[in-house]
Amino acid sequence: MSTPAVRASGGTRTSTGRRATLAAAAVVTATGLVLTAAGPAASAAGQGRQVGAMEHRSALSASCTASMQVNAWSSGFNASIQVTAGPTGTSSWMFTVTLPAGTTVGLTQATRADGTTGTVHFSNQVYNGNLAAGQAIWVGFTGAGAPPAPGPLACSAT
Numbered sequence: 625m626s627t628p629a630v631r632a633s634g635g636t637r638t639s640t641g642r643r644a645t646l647a648a649a650a651v652v653t654a655t656g657l658v659l660t661a662a663g664p665a666a667s668a669a670g671q672g673r674q675v676g677a678m679e680h681r682s683a684l685s686a687s688c689t690a691s692m693q694v695n696a697w698s699s700g701f702n703a704s705i706q707v708t709a710g711p712t713g714t715s716s717w718m719f720t721v722t723l724p725a726g727t728t729v730g731l732t733q734a735t736r737a738d739g740t741t742g743t744v745h746f747s748n749q750v751y752n753g754n755l756a757a758g759q760a761i762w763v764g765f766t767g768a769g770a771p772p773a774p775g776p777l778a779c780s781a782t
């Protein structure tokens with residue numbers, strides 16, 4: 625049995641755990657799982673990414689994924705969200721954040737919010753809805769009160 629590998633411009637990651645430099649990678653397995661490579665950018669010069677982790681998602685999942693990071697301070701927070709297009713790209717996208725009671729959305733960065741409290745839906749601006757397959761962008765918002773939990777978010781796209 626051969627060792628499966630994920631190949632993309634600039635590198636390889638095998639199931640034996642070897643690390644490599646990748647620009648991006650995605651493979652749909654015979655069982656329908658989508659394996660994607662992710663990790664911190666190698667440099668601002670665009671040398672690609674070092675594989676940090678492999679994830680699996682159902683091939684039937686939404687046509688985008690979103691993941692949130694939170695930087696909190698005593699009276700508020702900044703949320704940074706990476707939105708990544710699925711295998712067919714997007715013409716628009718939306719993700720949902722559930723805020724703790726008493727928390728409000730302040731300013732948004734490169735996204736629009738349909739409310740300021742409770743369950744808030746964020747969508748693309750007119751200039752950043754079109755994403756190529758696998759393309760990722762960062763958007764965000766500031767808030768007052770307790771920060772939401774970081775991690776994956778519900779995301780949908782057309």
